[in-house]
Amino acid sequence: MSKRSYSELDYDETDSVSLLLYHAEGLLKAAKALKEEIKASHKSARPHDQIASVLEHSKKIASAAQLLTQDETNVTDQHESGPYKILKLTGTKSSENASTASMIPSPVSLTRWTPQDIPVSGLPPLPRILDPELEQAALTHSGMVTSPTDMNYERLEWLGDAYLELLATCFIYQTFPNLGTGRCSQLRERLIKNETLSNFTVQYGINKRTRFPAEFDLQGRIGGSRATQNARVKVQGDVFEAYVAAIILGDPEGLSRASPWLKSLWSTTLAQEIRNEFNSRARLLPKPPSRGEGGEDAQSAAKQDLNPKVVLSQLVGTKGVKITYSDIGAPKKDKHSGKLPWYTVGVFFEGLGEKNLQMGVGSALSKKEAGAIAARHAMDNKRLMSYLQKKKEEAVQLAESIKPEYDSWDKWS
CATH class of the missing domain: 3.30.160.20 (Double Stranded RNA Binding Domain)
Structure with a gap:
């Protein structure tokens, strides 16, 4: 490829990369002019006039350098997602939509389970996904898209899996302070395993709203294969994870809406353990002896x-x-x-x-x-x-x- 000067390039001043090249060329021109002025000042009979010209060119260089720095920052912001951003799946190849990002919500305060968190009957209401694009992505299996850039639940499922593990860990840590880490891991596995999440997907009817390949239907693909029960459980669990991530990313208060819902939902799975922990704490509360300091009640406590x-x-x-x-x-x-x-x-x-x-x-x-x-x-x-x-x-x-x-x-x- 032959080399070309910056002046031979066509610029679009609305494009950050073009502006970056344009201002870089200006910086080079200002530096070249400064160099010529310095050479001329050594030969001039009026050095004071030449020095003033040199200073003027120096100001141009400083201005061009400042513009170049701003352009680099703009390009970084537009083409690299920041540490708290995740690209939104839009299913379009336009540069505008490709750089759209959803902010990761700030952490929320998580408190321990109590028996009052356990629903009296049924499951707690399912929160809505407020962002239509994220909802469509969460409810689309990767086998239903024709291009890797099209919307599907894979990236959301990956994020939702991390959020579920984190929230489950926090709730267990807060509620069962005397359990060993091994036992805590067993409780967490019950909450986030595929079977548990798949059941939630079915109970809420999320599976009926999701676009699956034909082999995941009950009858299987007509004249073709049929997914195994284990495979069906796995994808239904993935859908639930994607749905959780879409709730969290769908609005600034997404995590604040998702965490109390999951707390109530998971309490149905660990209801007996939560009640046992609550009762054991109640028994350990100090009670004043009714028959003197060494009475039977004190001995019983x-x-x-x-x-x-x-x-x-x-x-x-x-x-x-x-x-x-x-x-x-x-x-x-x-x-x-x-x-x-x-x-x-x-x-x-x-x-x-x-x-x-x-x-x-x-x-x-x-x-x-x-x-x-x-x-x-x-x-x-x-x-x-x-x-x-x-x-x-x-x-x-x-x-x-x-x-x-x-x-x-x-x-x-």
């Missing part, structure tokens, strides 16, 4: 802070009693994740005339937690606890009545 296994042992354990925890059957798979083992543990009482008496049973993702649940179930059985505590008292009384006889025999032996 102190016991609530202990491990359930320890409390059960204090209630029914005594000399000659053995309390054991054993697996009941082989581990199964967790119904929520389908991958993690699900343990079932029973707590058994032996002694005081009883042999291998099952007091309670519990199931969880770890044997330790399952054993703690089994102990709680045993203590919830008031009839059984009353029966075993009565046998314990009888055994203690019998031991105390026999003790003086042994003491007397030891004294005279």
